[in-house]
Amino acid sequence: xxxxxxxxxxxxxxxxxxxxxxxxxxxxxxxxxxxxxxxxxxxxxxxxxxxxxxxxxxxxxxxxxxxxxxxxxxxxxxxxxxxxxxxxxxxxxxxxxxxxxxxxxxxxxxxxxxxxxxxxxxxxxxxxxxxxxxxxxxxxxxxxxxxxxxxxxxxxxxxxxxxxxxxxxxxxxxxxxxxxxxxxxxxxxxxxxxxxxxxxxxxxxxxxxxxxxxxxxxxxxxxxxxxxxxxxxxxxxxxxxxxxxxxxxxxxxxxxxxxxxxxxxxxxxxxxxxxxxxxxxxxxxxxxxxxxxxxxxxxxxxxxxxxxxxxxxxxxxxxxxxxxxxxxxxxxxxxxxxxxxxxxxxxxxxxxxxxxxxxxxxxxxxxxxxxxxxxxxxxxxxxxxxxxxxxxxxxxxxxxxxxxxxxxxxxxxxxxxxxxxxxxxxxxxxxxxxxxxxxxxxxxxxxxxxxxxxxxxxxxxxxxxxxxxxxxxxxxxxxxxxxxxxxxxxxxxxxxxxxxxxxxxxxxxxxxxxxxxxxxxxxxxxxxxxxxxxxxxxxxxxxxxxxxxxxxxxxxxxxxxxxxxxxxxxxxxxxxxxxxxxxxxxxxxxxxxxxxxxxxxxxxxxxxxxxxxxxxxxxxxxxxxxxxxxxxxxx
Ligand SMILES: Nc1ncnc2c1ncn2[C@@H]1O[C@H](COP(=O)(O)OP(=O)(O)OP(=O)(O)O)[C@@H](O)[C@H]1O
Numbered sequence: 001x002x003x004x005x006x007x008x009x010x011x012x013x014x015x016x017x018x019x020x021x022x023x024x025x026x027x028x029x030x031x032x033x034x035x036x037x038x039x040x041x042x043x044x045x046x047x048x049x050x051x052x053x054x055x056x057x058x059x060x061x062x063x064x065x066x067x068x069x070x071x072x073x074x075x076x077x078x079x080x081x082x083x084x085x086x087x088x089x090x091x092x093x094x095x096x097x098x099x100x101x102x103x104x105x106x107x108x109x110x111x112x113x114x115x116x117x118x119x120x121x122x123x124x125x126x127x128x129x130x131x132x133x134x135x136x137x138x139x140x141x142x143x144x145x146x147x148x149x150x151x152x153x154x155x156x157x158x159x160x161x162x163x164x165x166x167x168x169x170x171x172x173x174x175x176x177x178x179x180x181x182x183x184x185x186x187x188x189x190x191x192x193x194x195x196x197x198x199x200x201x202x203x204x205x206x207x208x209x210x211x212x213x214x215x216x217x218x219x220x221x222x223x224x225x226x227x228x229x230x231x232x233x234x235x236x237x238x239x240x241x242x243x244x245x246x247x248x249x250x251x252x253x254x255x256x257x258x259x260x261x262x263x264x265x266x267x268x269x270x271x272x273x274x275x276x277x278x279x280x281x282x283x284x285x286x287x288x289x290x291x292x293x294x295x296x297x298x299x300x301x302x303x304x305x306x307x308x309x310x311x312x313x314x315x316x317x318x319x320x321x322x323x324x325x326x327x328x329x330x331x332x333x334x335x336x337x338x339x340x341x342x343x344x345x346x347x348x349x350x351x352x353x354x355x356x357x358x359x360x361x362x363x364x365x366x367x368x369x370x371x372x373x374x375x376x377x378x379x380x381x382x383x384x385x386x387x388x389x390x391x392x393x394x395x396x397x398x399x400x401x402x403x404x405x406x407x408x409x410x411x412x413x414x415x416x417x418x419x420x421x422x423x424x425x426x427x428x429x430x431x432x433x434x435x436x437x438x439x440x441x442x443x444x445x446x447x448x449x450x451x452x453x454x455x456x457x458x459x460x461x462x463x464x465x466x467x468x469x470x471x472x473x474x475x476x477x478x479x480x481x482x483x484x485x486x487x488x489x490x491x492x493x494x495x496x497x498x499x500x501x502x503x504x505x506x507x508x509x510x511x512x513x514x515x516x517x518x519x520x521x522x523x524x525x526x527x528x529x530x531x532x533x534x535x536x537x538x539x540x541x542x543x544x545x546x547x548x549x550x551x552x553x554x555x556x557x558x559x560x561x562x563x564x565x566x567x568x569x570x571x572x573x574x575x576x577x578x579x580x581x582x583x584x585x586x587x588x589x590x591x592x593x594x595x596x597x598x599x600x601x602x603x604x605x606x607x608x609x610x611x612x613x614x615x616x617x618x619x620x621x622x623x624x625x626x627x628x629x630x631x632x633x634x635x
Contacts, residue, residue: 005030007051035060080104332362332420339421339488348421348489355417356410363420363445364434366390371397371446382407387449390433394449402441412443415512418490419447428481430501430509450501450509455557458502459564468593469628470506471561476621477508478557483614485510486547495553496534497560532576533567537606540577548608554617555603559585562592562600595624 005012006024017028021043031040033053043051052060062071066082067090077089079102089098092108103110334342334355342351355362374387377396383404388397400412412435419432435445455474458464478500485492492499492510499512536552538545556567567586568576585604588597599620602612612620 007031007049079109332364334362343488351421352414352417356413363416363432366434366436366446368436368438370434371395371444373397382411388446390446394451395433395446396430396449397444397446400443409440409443412437412445416445419445421488422484426481426484427507428477428484428509430511447511450503452502452504454498455500455502455508455561456497456566459497459560460566462564466564469625472596472621472625472628474500474502474506474508475558475561476618476625478510478554479614479617479621481508481510482550482554483618486550486614491545491547492550492553494531494534495550495557496531497557500557532573535577535580536604536608537581537583538608540581546608548611551603551611551614551617552608554614555600555611556586558596558600558603559588562596563589595620 003011003025005027006021007026007030010027012018012025012027019026019028019031021031021040031043031051032038033040033043033056034046034050035052035056038053040051040053043053044057046052058071058073062073063076063083064070065072065085065088067084067088070085072083072085075086077084077086079089087097089102089109090096091098091102091111091114093110093114096111098109098111101112103112103114332339334351339348339351370390372389374389377385377387379385383398383400386397386399388395400407400409416435419429422429422432424431430450431448433446433448435443437443452458455478458466478495482492482495494512495510499510501509501511503509534553534556536545536549539549560567563586565586568579571579583606588600592600599612599617602610603617605611
């Protein structure tokens with residue numbers, strides 16, 4: 001270490017009194033503040049090399065508060081080029097700390113509340129001439145407040161001064177001033193909009209994420225120009241402000257916002273037109289149905305289509321469908337016979353039992369390489385459902401993984417068998433392509449992908465319009481699917497709005513049927529509480545059940561379609577069985593048409609035998625749809 005004193009530079013004798021600080025050594029007599037001559041505990045080295053204590057450093061070098069003249073050691077508020085302690089920046093009238101905007105009149109600061117008396121206070125006339133309009137004026141460096149907001153005020157602004165409310169710190173808003181007066185506002189990186197509130201001295205700063213208020217301070221008491229209201233009205237720039245770049249900014253942003261608004265309105269009109277067109281088409285379709293002889297095949301779906309802009313856009317993106325390879329229809333055979341042939345002599349349950357017990361694979365075995373896995377769509381109780389591609393077609397790949405607590409190979413077999421046996425051309429089921437069981441811990445099956453989500457998603461998305469006609473059409477589709485299932489002897493047992501998918505043209509498709517776990521009631525109640533909303537009272541009582549339990553569940557789905565809510569949304573899951581057993585049901589909305597309400601009540605009645613069959617339900621719904629059609633036609 002250098003042995004010369006850090007102040008006087010003469011040698012420090014090892015025997016004499018000395019102080020070591022950092023890498024330097026000092027004579028004890030030299031280790032004092034050069035200002036107050038007190039012994040130092042810590043020091044700052046001045047430009048001349050002398051040592052100075054913290055206190056003197058603050059006294060000499062810290063910025064002084066304009067009000068109390070004491071140095072400012074913490075937050076500095078700067079206004080009109082003057083610095084203040086946070087607490088000293090007070091209103092000359094009410095003496096309260098000014099937070100937000102202020103008025104500067106005759107060398108005094110006033111808060112915006114006390115601005116009500118400006119007429120008593122002489123003020124400088126506005127000097128517009130020294131406000132050069134320039135949207136890119138360099139901002140002065142600001143003073144950081146503790147919360148990170150910068151308050152910057154032009155030193156000699158004579159026209160407009162504004163302060164951003166400091167509680168919007170997270171948005172990093174910065175106001176910047178110009179030497180020529182006036183003000184601008186920028187939002188570092190992205191622009192935001194400023195406009196003046198009607199008859200007030202506040203500016204609204206509207207960024208993409210927040211709206212904050214900027215108090216506008218004018219140095220004038222001349223009547224504030226009447227500006228348009230805060231609803232982004234045009235031409236805020238009146239004569240007085242027309243030269244100000246604040247307004248220039250606003251006008252730019254305003255134009256942009258107006259354009260966006262216009263676009264939105266156009267989109268809305270388009271959707272409305274599409275909706276009307278679709279309803280017209282449906283009416284025509286139904287009319288021709290009414291006029292034609294009844295078909296013996298599956299009743300035609302009454303589905304409406306309500307494509308929206310997004311759907312149209314996404315349709316444009318479907319390039320994979322263009323390069324689709326033709327997928328041949330796979331008709332499974334058991335002992336050389338098709339399901340239809342077998343059903344003439346056997347029940348579906350027998351056929352299913354035979355397939356499952358003899359482990360006959362009646363599905364098309366797909367290789368892992370046939371499919372490409374994409375993103376996960378949903379995670380269910382038994383595994384995950386992925387988006388994927390099979391032969392150039394968008395598909396849903398449901399993976400049963402042994403890692404899942406509900407993993408059950410029998411359930412997989414049952415589901416795959418039922419899916420294979422259901423007519424793949426039925427409009428109200430997803431088309432089934434095949435399955436893979438090579439890896440016993442990781443089974444998957446592949447079916448048609450329904451991109452637009454479940455019935456539950458649609459119903460809870462209140463932004464999606466859903467007219468009564470479409471509600472009936474969706475209900476009809478589900479009833480059609482269930483009628484088909486019951487006609488071949490399959491009880492779904494897990495019908496719910498989450499297990500109904502809605503295509504882009506609003507066709508409903510029932511999925512996830514034949515899950516055997518639902519037979520185990522106790523397990524269902526503990527592991528699958530979500531489904532208890534759809535469980536009929538006889539299931540809770542542990543009595544036997546038949547296909548009418550699906551009708552009960554359908555009653556709840558009917559209710560969801562009209563109420564557009566989750567059933568028992570505010571009820572504890574554990575209370576549902578008790579409530580249902582006591583005869584309580586969700587409240588039917590007051591504006592529900594009586595015919596629809598009657599159908600709901602018939603479906604969810606306590607008495608299984610009194611519930612209508614899906615064949616009857618289909619007829620009732622068809623009549624409802626027809627009467628709507630006739631009513632429309634009369635108009
Ligand atoms: N073909 C498909 N197209 C699009 N999404 C699908 C398809 N099949 C299933 N999904 C999505 O995956 C979710 C779960 O599917 P599924 O009901 O078959 O699985 P799960 O394991 O039985 O689930 P849970 O036991 O919760 O009913 C569905 O709610 C749906 O959102």
